[in-house]
Amino acid sequence: METIKQHPHMVTPVIEARSVGTRVLRSEDPQLLRGRAEFxxxxxxxxxxxxxxxxxxxxxxxxxxxxxxxxxxxxxxxxxxxxxxxxxxxxxxxxxxxxxxxxxxxxxxxxxxxxxxxxxxxxxxxxxxxxxxxxxxxxxxxxxxxxPAVTDADAAVAMGAVANPQLPDNVGLRGGATFGDIAGAFEQADKVVQGRFYTCRVSAAPMExxxxxxxxxxxxxxxxxxxxxxxxxxxxxxxxxxxxxxxxxxxxxxxxxGGGFGQxxxxxxxxxxxxxxxxxxxxxxxxxxxxxxxxxxGAHAHEQYVDIAYALDRDGRIVGVRTHALGDGGAYHMPPWSMVIEPWCATVMTPTGIYDAPAVEYTYTAVATNKTPVGAYRGVGYMAGTLARECLADDAARALGMSPFEFRRRNVVSTFPWTNPQGIVYEEGSWLESIDVLERMVDYPAFLRRQAESREEGRYLGLGLSFFVESSGESTAGSHAHGSKTVYHDTATVRLNPTGTANVTIGLSAQGQGLATTMAQMAADTLGIKVQDVSVQTARSTLHAYGSGTIGSRGAVIAGGAVARAAGVIREKVCAVAANLLEASPDDIEIVDGVALVKGVADVSVSVSDVAASIYFDMSAWPEGFEPSLEATQAYDPARAMFSNGAHAILVEIDAETGFVKFEKVYSVEDCGTVINPNIVEGQIRGGVVQGIGASVFEELVYDASGQLLTTTFLDYGLPTMDVAPPFEISHLETRSKHTPSGVKGMGESGLIAAPAAVLNAVNDALSPFGVVLRSLPLTPEKVLAAMAGGTGMLGTGAPTAIQADGSGGRA
Missing domain, CATH: 3.90.1170.50 (Aldehyde oxidase/xanthine dehydrogenase, a/b hammerhead)
Incomplete structure (x- = not known):
């Protein structure tokens, strides 16, 4: 994997954690809750x-x-x-x-x-x-x-008509790669499981x-x-x-x-x-x-077909993965991400997920249709790729007569660093631990007993799992590692005022993520002052910070890294002047709660505010050769690709009379390295999972054969509401990153990346007595009832019947 070299002065500062890791209340909320925000x-x-x-x-x-x-x-x-x-x-x-x-x-x-x-x-x-x-x-x-209107991706590939004259064969991108002996893996496999999964077209539907x-x-x-x-x-x-x-x-x-989510x-x-x-x-x-x-x-999202196959050996280990993604990109490439972003990310970014598969083959195709262009939406591409990999994992477990936890445990990468077939190095992770923790949270034996008892009563419970790996904090290194030559530039500016308070400016804009709070925590801990004494200004193009965009879980990693570096420059100056005032070495100065202390000498100290005032107004306090500026701008771009990971288990019950899916509980395991603020991390998880529930059960942008959009109001386009949001149980694992200040990783997309797979697996688990498997979203009541009415048991090869979107049976 290519390593991106950084300038030698970009040293990651040591953060003396005081507020990082604590449940600091969001500083943004008072004006939002009181109607004082200005949209x-x-x-x-x-x-x-x-x-x-x-x-x-x-x-x-x-x-x-x-x-x-x-x-x-x-x-x-x-x-x-x-x-x-x-x-x-x-x-x-x-x-x-x-x-x-x-x-x-x-x-x-x-x-x-x-x-x-x-x-x-x-x-x-x-x-x-x-x-x-x-x-x-x-x-x-x-x-x-x-x-003629082209409204179907398969029809676009078949070239019955041209959707956009700039793309005479309707193809905006076609590509692929092979790593390892994929042909040998499938030829020698003891069993092959495969399927085609469909993620419907949706809207990010931000509140504003x-x-x-x-x-x-x-x-x-x-x-x-x-x-x-x-x-x-x-x-x-x-x-x-x-x-x-x-x-x-x-x-x-x-x-x-009021929300962005990529749109x-x-x-x-x-x-x-x-x-x-x-x-x-x-x-x-x-x-x-x-x-x-x-x-x-507004840019649409997701719509693609993912064909995936696992080659399994006699012990149930994955020895090869083949994936093809066909994305319906709409009429144009949407700048800057283009219609390729869904199928390319679905296959290229994490082709094996958490599994130690030695051989991989993937292809991807993005085609034009006469629909609204597709663009980025939270977890772009990852959601469809994770859906296919994780739902096929459950299919494989059923085919092998194995617990879904055990199948994953048998195939998971457990030792780091690990190099995947593409040659990308994963330096840290808690993939096996996520399986173990989630199984304990669920109490799987107890669930199986309850499920069996419920079936005797005519009730159908299901438990669905989904494990994910997320490329964390979109960066130049991460982009280059996956074959995209995108370069990212991000800076932050920190200024310490004469009173010892600080102003922070970041290059990213905020849409509700809590950036002002988390960036204040990062700056406060680096400077050694109280978080209440830090104000944060998000992106405005004329301010002293530049950003490549609030995308790809970049906030904590990229903006936080730049803030910590800029604050680190200021901290060094404060330490230098404090040492001069206290007649000590700068190496012996520590700053805690706004006070600079000499290590080991309890009664020798000076406040940060006094040091700052001296830097601004008292030259006699300066050490020789001191440069008195207390404003610093620093860039940050991680030197290596980083990855966070986690899992969700979702418990559902299907109403046998209506086909509605009731969500009983969500169990989530998250490893985003050091947790800056548990409140914000847990809020991101809850919000992302509920969005995933929406994409799985409620939401679909529907076109007719002439290309007319039929879902143009919230009367037609269903969104999840709080009455369907289940209770959550969340566990935090913390595998610190070696490459970021404080060890943080990104996590903002994790809920939506993995939740739809868990929902689909849960519904299929509930439907297992009927011998059917659903593989297309959304899981409407009509589809569920058709599955329950049309189940024909197990086919001769051990592959269950798949009920397609129209309710008809087809080979899985």
């Missing part, structure tokens, strides 16, 4: 105008006529543009990649000749109010020639939809843009590169944000259009997405 819809600028979009009502068509004259003549309308008006300023958003087999596309800001999905923007209207803008949109005069406000000043040629984006610095660069604004003249401001980690046409509109009109312009728009035009 983008709350921001109103003098003279602002409002924006609405005319969106395509058809999935695929050639534009033959588009006339906006009636729109422009409408009362209250200031401007109406079509794609022809926008094209001179920007041809669109290109997405390219150095990955072999990648075919680029360019997404227009407004469609010009052809529309490729329902919801694609055709025109934009600016008016004195949102009401006036939406009313004017109804007056558009346009006509089109309908083209997308929004943009643009304000351009002609005198200074400066642009201020408010956006609830997860990637403010990328947005700043894209505006500069594709719209011609000077990057130094563009300020991106991220206000309080806001893209650059959208709307964000690029509003700066052009503000400059054209010399007025601030504002667009707040409604829920229907969000479900139609």
């Amino acid at each position: 983008i819809a709350d921001i109103n600028l003098p003279r602002q105008l409002h924006v609405a979009f005319i969106r395509s009502p058809v999935a695929h068509a050639r534009i033959t006529h588009l006339d906006l004259s009636a729109v422009r003549d409408c009362e209250g309308v200031y401007l109406a543009w079509s794609g022809v008006d926008v094209a001179p300023f920007c041809e669109g958003l290109p997405v390219e990649s150095a990955m072999e087999g990648f075919v680029p596309t360019t997404m227009p800001l407004l469609a010009t000749t052809e529309v490729l999905y329902v919801g694609e923007p055709l025109a934009v209207v600016v008016a004195e109010s949102r009401y006036a803008a939406e009313d004017a949109c109804e007056l558009v005069d346009w006509d089109f020639e309908a083209l 939809t997308r929004g943009v406000i643009a304000d351009y000043d002609w005198a200074s040629k400066s642009l201020r843009l408010w956006s609830n984006t997860q990637m403010p610095h990328l947005l700043q660069s894209m505006i500069s590169a594709h719209l011609g604004f000077g990057e130094h003249e563009v300020e991106i401001i991220t206000p309080d944000t 806001k980690a893209h650059v959208y046409p709307e964000e690029m259009l509003l700066p052009l509109l503000a400059r054209e009109l010399d007025r601030p312009v504002k667009w707040i997405e409604d829920r229907r728009e969000n479900l139609m035009a």
Whole structure:
């Protein structure tokens, strides 16, 4: 595995843990709970105008006529543009990649000749109010020639019709690799288990939809843009590169944000259009997405088929893994992640999971369809890959007559460091311990007794397991190790004030993760002051910190690492001046609770506030050659790929009359290294698992054969609510990372990565008396009832019947 070298001055500081590891209350919550937060819809600028979009009502068509004259003549309308008006300023958003087999596309800001999905923007209207803008949109005069709509990934590969003329064979990416003797593994296998798993199309559905406000000043040629984006610095660069604004003249401001989950980690046409509109009109312009728009035009997620096979020896050990992922990417590559992110991550990032398989073969294909583009969503790719691996593990255990715990224990990697077939080194982990701890938490023998007794009463309980490995803290090293040459840049700035308090600025934006709290804990412990004396400012592009985006569980690892390094520079200066004041060596100074002490001398000390004041105002306190700045900016990017791990067990009961799945309890084991704040970690687990329950049972974006999206409101698109959220029992394992300050690893995506597999395994466990196995999400009551009614027992090879999405039986 390639090692990314760091600059020699980037020394990881020693953190004297005082608040790290404790349940510090979130500093963000008082203003949120009291209604004092300021979300983008709350921001109103003098003279602002409002924006609405005319969106395509058809999935695929050639534009033959588009006339906006009636729109422009409408009362209250200031401007109406079509794609022809926008094209001179920007041809669109290109997405390219150095990955072999990648075919680029360019997404227009407004469609010009052809529309490729329902919801694609055709025109934009600016008016004195949102009401006036939406009313004017109804007056558009346009006509089109309908083209065949491609709505299925298998059909896209078969090339019955072309979804996007930029991808003449509908393929946006095709690739794969083989490691080890995979042919020999399957030829010599004592048993092969295999299956095709389907993860449906879903929306991240953040509580707050997308929004943009643009304000351009002609005198200074400066642009201020408010956006609830997860990637403010990328947005700043894209505006500069594709719209011609000077990057130094563009300020991106991220206000309080009500959830992102990856959907806001893209650059959208709307964000690029509003700066052009503000400059054209010399007025601030504002667009707040409604829920229907969000479900139609916000990036979709997940939809893919994963075919997977395990070659097993006579002892039930996995000797080979074959995986193919086919991702339905929608109409365009969505910048910056593209349609490849789902199938590529599903196969490449952790092809063996926790299992010590010596041979691996994987292939991946991303195809275009006439649907909304697919992008990032919490646990992107990992969820589908984990679903296939973990559900096939349960299938294998059943085929072998083995406990699902025992099958995993027989195959798990138990000794570290371990090098997987790809050559990637896993330096630490608690994979075997996770199995043991989870089995004790569940009390598996007691569950089996209860399950058997319940079946005699006509009740069907099921227990599902799912174990995961997560590439932790998206970094340059992690990216390069997996074959993607992405480079990440992140910094943080720490300033110690004359009173001994500190200001921290990080390059990542926050959407509810508790970053202000955890970063304050990291800074406080490094500086030796109280966490209440630290304030944290998250991303704003003109502040003294840069970030590659709030994605990939990067907050604690990357921002925390940069904060600790910057605070470490300040700590050294405080120690130097304290030593001079106390007539001691800097090596003998320790800082605890805001006081600098001489080790072993209890009555010799000076407060950090006095030291800071001396640095600012008293030159006589400085040692010779001292540089008095108490502000430091440092970068952080781990030198090696890191991985966190964990597991979930979910207990369900199926209602035999309705087919509904009742969630009784969730057991979770999490190893994210040092736990900075248990409250926040446990909140992330609970939220992620409930999202996984939603993706498993309630949520699905449904298209008809013509490409019409049928689920455009929350009346049609089901979300999990608190009445279905089960109680949790959570255990923390702490395998410290050798490469991060305080030993932290990322964990923000772990709940959603693994929960759907646990749900599917639990439902299949409950259905086992019927001899059926479900392999497609969501697990609707109709599917469950069809499975219970249509079970035909075990097939001759030992493979159970698989009930497909339409309820028909098929070979597993």
